[in-house]
Amino acid sequence: MSGLQRPPPGGGSGRPGGGAQQMKLVLLGDQGVGKSSLALRFVRGDFREDQEATIGAAFLTQTVNVQGKNIKFDIWDTAGQERYHSLAPMYYRGAQAAIVVYDITSTHSFEQAHSWVKELQKETGPDVIIALAGNKVDMAAETRAVMKEEAEKYAMEHGLFHLETSAKTGYNVQNLFQTLAQEIIRNDYVVTQTRHRIVTTADLLGEQSYPRRRTCCS
């Protein structure tokens, strides 16, 4: 049995994984654009039409092998509605990568994506990799509202990498996460621990503006 020789997988209590590099990734985007569906397609290879709306946040993990290296994704799937926007910083803080998702059948969701990108670029470090995913491309023929060229142009101008995906068919989903993993390896991030800001109850009770506020600690 060689099993015992295998280095323990990463994760768990923020300890550095011996075998896999840990990568914190956050999914952001408007309500119903398909964040949870993308995450579930990636992690379980599954699509469920009746996937419930996310309340609070969900956390999933998946390990992928890229160029012989194991990358363990810690995926934070957030709730999309504007109302819950103020929770987002808790989840994107300390992330190495973010996928900003919009729905190609909704221009509003594309506009929302812009503001997410803006916020991320303002609030997080420059080495956070941001992907822009135009989801529900399976519906392109009937109801496309956001042109691919337009999104690509925007992505280029803002230094993002862009893909059109479908959580429903699985199109480009692996590709999306693989590319992020490759990017991480290329930049040779060594992730030693999950860093997320500690939000205390005092914070919560305090200023409303805190999502916009520059972080003071960590």
Add this chain to the structure above:
Amino acid sequence: MAAQPQMLFEKDSVFIHINVNSHTSDKDAYIPGKVYLLHKEEGHFIEWKAEDVVSLDNHSDQDWAFIGSVGYKPDREAETGSTKIDLQKKYNISFDIFDLKSFKRSAPNHGWAYIIFILKDGTTYPALHFHTGGSKALLKELENFLHIKRSANDSRLFIIQDHDPDMLSKSFDELQLFSDSSGDLVSKFIKDPYTTTLGGFSKVTNFLRDVLMQPEVSVSRPREEVAELLQEDIPGMEISHQDEPGFEVVTKTRLPKRPDVSRATPLASEVWSKHMDTDGRIKDVDQIKEVIFRGGIDATIRIEVWKFLLGYYDWSSTYKSRTEERKRKVDDYFRMKLQWKTISLEQEKRFSLLRERKGLIEKDVTRTDRTHKFFEGEGNPNLQVLNDILMTYCMYNFDLGYVQGMSDLLSPILVVMENEVDAFWCFAGLMDRVYTNFEMDQKGMKLQLSQIHQLMQFVDTELCSYLESHESGNFYFCFRWLLILFKREFNFPDVQRLWEVLWTEKPCKNFHLLICLAILDSEKSTLIENKFGFTEILKHINDICFAINLDESLKKAEGIFEQLKQCKKTPSHVKEIIGLQVTPTRSIPKSSSMPNTFGREGSPRLDLPIHLRENNTSAPSSGSGTAVTTPEDSSIEILPENTEQSVTLVCN
């Protein structure tokens, strides 16, 4: 590709129990499956796979083959299959045994053995029930690879010991308890625990926990210091009492023993009717509420009793007044429904706010409880009802609008009421209680999270400081529980039971916060001994939905309430939260038709008592109001003046 995996263990008749959300009964559904221990190229894996479809009347013909195969990460891109199969696939389990952090076994007297596996990242799988034995054999097999230890605090919990010899020294280093600077902390702690910060304090207890749980490891650090620390009363973490103010946080007052409380049978139909006088007035409201608190409501009369609990009917109403009230409500509902129904497409183009809300609601309606009988299936007409009620609620409370989570609150109500108008008004009554959860500033949520913190600080200092030192002192992992009142944590019958219990407002205000404490108390050993941090805690808490025992939680929560009530040292801010300091000067408005569970000091009560609202809107509009079941409201000509009214609403 990979070599054939080697089968080290296999056992059939291992079930996952799911509660099918049937709205008539809460029979368990068992998914039978097989458990394997496999040696694959990548490592050793425990897997569980569903065998067949049971008690979900099946068409499980095609599409099942790949489940049996081993490399079973489905790589099919295309969407196929019935939702039933999807539903089952959802439960399949596969994990590397080196990702295993701990597991929980059933109590010895439980009918058959079950095991709940918990991974390092907090993933918590549903219990695997070994109906024909085999759990021991599997664990024995596991012991060949893992060093398993029983928890000292919870005899059902087993922890996998880390093999990595570096691990322990690493955690020592991380703690740096005895390095120059923090050695200081320790001596400070011993000499003067009161000025040591709470953060430091929990570090110490973490350290001690490590030491206590790993006695076989040789510690190269000064034994005496450890020993000295061990002299302190560790389990209760009680530090000799001191009256100095301001250190309440560290000092743990020992609460009186938690009393055993019992639950009772639901309010039965006969009892309910006996409580009405000849005119239909409820004779002893408080007593009825007591019965409901103790056992819930029999499913057959829920449809009626909920209307009282949710302020649809006043407790002092009579048969006659209820008939009138209902008529008024029907009229009022359709008046508001027409307001949005009569907005033309052309108008809607210039009405972005309404358009937006319509979109939000549509999106959520299609994904609300679609596995429940009442809402399942393509084009289910009940989805339209759900949609219409939420749209009408937008008109009823335009300032609040639609916020995610509301559809979750409406769904169980609609299932009980089976009627659009009644469901709407009951939903509106529920929203009156919890609307602060949904306000833009999220004040209600924040307040409750901080109240849980304050309660926990007093009730369980150890767990509280553990959470604080693991980035979870904000209690955000309770967000979903609070926002939609545990709707996602229990199956439908349990949600209904829990809600009606909460609506009685017994035994105290904010009882739902004590339920949070009760559930966390049951998870305490798992969280602490697995050393879960922020992400693991959140994942674990998300995963235990449908695995929480409602009756136990209710009993425990009531027990905690009794403790707080009996304890002489319960601080006033804690008492305040659960309404123990009843100031006789505060007048309670009009029976309990409009309780404000989340009322907070210093802020105005924003909710209108229901009679006020009625007065506002009660000038009955035209329309006979006989159409109770969802009509097709295509006849838009009825109420021209009301369309005006909707415009006024918008201009506000």
